[in-house]
Amino acid sequence: xxxxxxxxxxxxxxxxxxxxxxxxxxxxxxxxxxxxxxxxxxxxxxxxxxxxxxxxxxxxxxxxxxxxxxxxxxxxxxxxxxxxxxxxxxxxxxxxxxxxxxxxxxxxxxxxxxxxxxxxxxxxxxxxxxxxxxxxxxxxxxxxxxxxxxxxxxxxxxxxxxxxxxxxxxxxxxxxxxxxxxxxxxxxxxxxxxxxxxxxxxxxxxxxxxxxxxxxxxxxxxxxxxxxxxxxxxxxxxxxxxxxxxxxxxxxxxxxxxxxxxxxxxxxxxxxxxxxxxxxxxxxxxxxxxxxxxxxxxxxxxxxxxxxxxxxxxxxxxxxxxxxxxxxxxxxxxxxxxxxxxxxxxxxxxxxxxxxxxxxxxxxxxxxxxxxxxxxxxxxxxxxxxxxxxxxxxxxxxxxxxxxxxxxxxxxxxxxxxxxxxxxxxxxxxxxxxxxxxxxxxxxxxx
Amino acid sequence: xxxxxxxxxxxxxxxxxxxxxxxxxxxxxxxxxxxxxxxxxxxxxxxxxxxxxxxxxxxxxxxxxxxxxxxxxxxxxxxxxxxxxxxxxxxxxxxxxxxxxxxxxxxxxxxxxx
Numbered sequence: 001x002x003x004x005x006x007x008x009x010x011x012x013x014x015x016x017x018x019x020x021x022x023x024x025x026x027x028x029x030x031x032x033x034x035x036x037x038x039x040x041x042x043x044x045x046x047x048x049x050x051x052x053x054x055x056x057x058x059x060x061x062x063x064x065x066x067x068x069x070x071x072x073x074x075x076x077x078x079x080x081x082x083x084x085x086x087x088x089x090x091x092x093x094x095x096x097x098x099x100x101x102x103x104x105x106x107x108x109x110x111x112x113x114x115x116x117x118x119x120x121x122x123x124x125x126x127x128x129x130x131x132x133x134x135x136x137x138x139x140x141x142x143x144x145x146x147x148x149x150x151x152x153x154x155x156x157x158x159x160x161x162x163x164x165x166x167x168x169x170x171x172x173x174x175x176x177x178x179x180x181x182x183x184x185x186x187x188x189x190x191x192x193x194x195x196x197x198x199x200x201x202x203x204x205x206x207x208x209x210x211x212x213x214x215x216x217x218x219x220x221x222x223x224x225x226x227x228x229x230x231x232x233x234x235x236x237x238x239x240x241x242x243x244x245x246x247x248x249x250x251x252x253x254x255x256x257x258x259x260x261x262x263x264x265x266x267x268x269x270x271x272x273x274x275x276x277x278x279x280x281x282x283x284x285x286x287x288x289x290x291x292x293x294x295x296x297x298x299x300x301x302x303x304x305x306x307x308x309x310x311x312x313x314x315x316x317x318x319x320x321x322x323x324x325x326x327x328x329x330x331x332x333x334x335x336x337x338x339x340x341x342x343x344x345x346x347x348x349x350x351x352x353x354x355x356x357x358x359x360x361x362x363x364x365x366x367x368x369x370x371x372x373x374x375x376x377x378x379x380x381x382x383x384x385x386x387x388x389x390x391x392x393x394x395x396x397x398x399x400x401x402x403x404x405x406x407x408x409x410x411x412x413x414x415x416x417x418x419x420x421x422x423x424x425x426x427x428x429x430x431x432x433x434x435x436x437x438x439x440x441x442x443x444x445x446x447x
Numbered sequence: 448x449x450x451x452x453x454x455x456x457x458x459x460x461x462x463x464x465x466x467x468x469x470x471x472x473x474x475x476x477x478x479x480x481x482x483x484x485x486x487x488x489x490x491x492x493x494x495x496x497x498x499x500x501x502x503x504x505x506x507x508x509x510x511x512x513x514x515x516x517x518x519x520x521x522x523x524x525x526x527x528x529x530x531x532x533x534x535x536x537x538x539x540x541x542x543x544x545x546x547x548x549x550x551x552x553x554x555x556x557x558x559x560x561x
Contacts, residue, residue: 115525115532146532154536183535188545191538198540206540207516239544242502244511248542297542304510337515417518446517 117142118156119211119446128436135440136160140178140210155180156198179228193233193252196275200235200250200295201225201313202331202347214371214388215410215424216442220396221349221365225329226271226315229254231290244301249294256291256317257327257353264320266355266400269327291317291327309335325354341376345369351399358400365396371412388412390424404430420444505554508547516541522558530555 017025118141126132139159146152156178164170181195198205204219205227231254239246258274259265274286293315301307311333319327328351335345346368354360369392375385390410397403410424423441503511513519525533530552538548 113528113532115529117533117536142536144532144536146535152532152535152539183539185535185538185545193539200542212517235539235542237542237544239547244503244508244547246544246547250542301511304507305514307511307515309515335515340514414518417520420518 113146115144115146117144117447119444121211121216121445122443123216124441126439128438130436132439136162150185152183153181154183189236189238191235193235194231196228196230197233197252197254199226199229199252199254199293199315201293201315201329202295202333202349203297203309203311203335203345204333204347208345211420211444211446214369214390214412214422215392215408216422216440217408217424217426217438219347219365219367219369219392219394220404220406221347221367221394223396224349224351224363224365224398225331226257228272229256229291230275231255244299244307246299248297248299250313251292251294252315253290253292254315254317255285256287256315257319258286259320262286262321264322264325264354264356266353266358266361269319269353269355287318287321288323289318291315295331297333305337305340307335307337309333319353320356324356327351327353339376341373343369343371361399363397363399365394367392367394369393383413386414388414402430402432404428404432404435418446420446503547503550505550505552505557509551509554512541512543512547512551513537522555523560525555525559527556527559530559 118139120140121136121138123135123138124132125135137160140156142154142156144152144154158174158176158178160174160176162172162174164172177196179196179198181193181197184192184194186192200206202222202225204222205225209218209227229252231252233250233252235248235250235252237246237248255274255276258270260268260270260273262268276285277283278286293313295311295313297309297311299307299309312331313333314328314330316326316328319325330350332348333346335343337343346366348364348366350362350364352360352362369390371388371390373388377384379385388411390408390412392408392410393406394408395403395405406429407427408424409427410422413421415421421441421443424439426438426440428435428437510519522530534548534552534555537543538545543551
């Protein structure tokens with residue numbers, strides 16, 4: 001303050017200053033003093049702000065340094081990763097790739113060797129002169145178990161339902177063992193089959209029954225033959241060249257036909273009851289000798305979907321308990337495919353057996369079935385393209401005086417390759433008054 | 448009176464038919480491939496060999512054997528392991544030769560669901 005007062009006043013003029021001037025000067029000095037105080041305050045604030053800025057700057061600098069360090073670390077890691085990838089790639093190029101060892105799951109795990117096939121049917125029938133009815137629901141699974149490369153066990157069951165009326169209330173569920181056989185591949189040309197086997201008398205039992213059949217009912221003359229038999233069989237096929245031609249064969253021995261009541265009366269012939277274990281638990285054949293049978297087939301393809309197969313088969317053996325009478329049957333089977341739309345197949349069956357009361361009985365019959373898939377018409381209609389028309393003629397003479405001829409007109413509608421809706425009307429001509437015309441619908445599923 | 452003119456007309460008709468026939472023959476040998484060379488072909492010796500029948504593939508064998516008895520089953524419907532079991536069943540049931548059965552199995556497994 002003193003310096004500020006001393007500096008602006010010249011020395012020579014001090015005596016001449018009056019009070020007014022002094023007061024003016026005093027005010028001026030006071031104002032200047034205030035101004036200087038304000039400037040000091042401002043400088044102080046600026047210094048404070050500067051200090052704060054410096055602090056912020058210092059923090060920023062610190063953050064920046066940290067970021068730089070992080071970037072350097074990441075760059076280093078990236079370099080390391082790239083180096084590792086490069087090393088792996090180099091190693092992969094240098095060392096040849098070897099396949100991973102295959103874990104034999106299908107051999108070691110039961111579930112991989114086990115499969116279920118089969119079919120299920122649901123049928124509605126209306127017989128002439130009777131009420132129409134939902135006839136049955138049938139479930140027929142086939143269980144397959146493969147033991148390694150050469151052994152297969154297969155068993156087919158048939159679950160059905162039957163009314164107990166009029167004798168008792170309710171219904172009975174029936175479970176039948178259709179077949180249970182063990183297959184052993186001895187070599188490329190011979191397979192040993194043992195157990196309760198489907199018999200290759202003709203091809204119907206093995207290849208056409210169930211959902212594979214294009215008409216809900218079995219052909220009538222199939223009643224002249226056993227579907228299965230307990231015994232052993234050798235079978236196989238021999239290819240003829242590379243074009244697909246082949247000869248197949250089967251030779252078997254089974255317990256064979258038997259008598260339902262043990263007698264030799266013709267109406268007691270039982271084609272499917274002789275399983276080796278009697279109802280009194282005795283382990284014995286129902287007659288002295290087993291039956292023997294064989295089939296030989298010749299398959300000749302012209303090209304895929306065009307083929308012809310002819311087969312000849314037969315079986316013969318004792319059937320009555322006394323072993324006095326033989327039962328024999330012969331079957332000629334044929335199957336023709338002309339493209340994927342036309343199929344014709346049939347069998348001629350002839351049988352002969354001796355009896356106590358009717359002498360030699362000679363039943364015979366034949367059936368011929370033709371089908372055509374309408375997709376062959378090349379019409380672009382979805383419903384038509386899923387339809388197949390089927391017709392069959394079958395005839396049977398039981399050798400005891402009953403003759404029946406049947407003509408069936410039918411269809412199959414394919415919902416898919418495994419779900420089929422079949423239907424047919426059967427025109428019957430028979431001297432047996434219980435045989436009547438029938439309308440049948442069937443929903444079939446194969447799996 | 449009419450006789451000479453009738454004979455003349457018949458001669459002209461006959462000549463016309465002959466010319467037309469010759470013309471048709473000539474045209475046929477031009478436009479029908481190989482018609483003129485028929486006689487030559489007869490005298491040629493047939494030196495061409497019969498083309499050898501190629502070995503059937505697994506797909507063809509599958510189409511040939513499986514569709515004989517049932518509608519086509521798609522390979523994707525089963526796993527490779529299941530096909531192995533099922534083919535063993537079908538080899539016995541349908542009396543398939545071993546090699547053909549293996550080729551069908553390979554086709555089904557190669558195109559199976561898993």
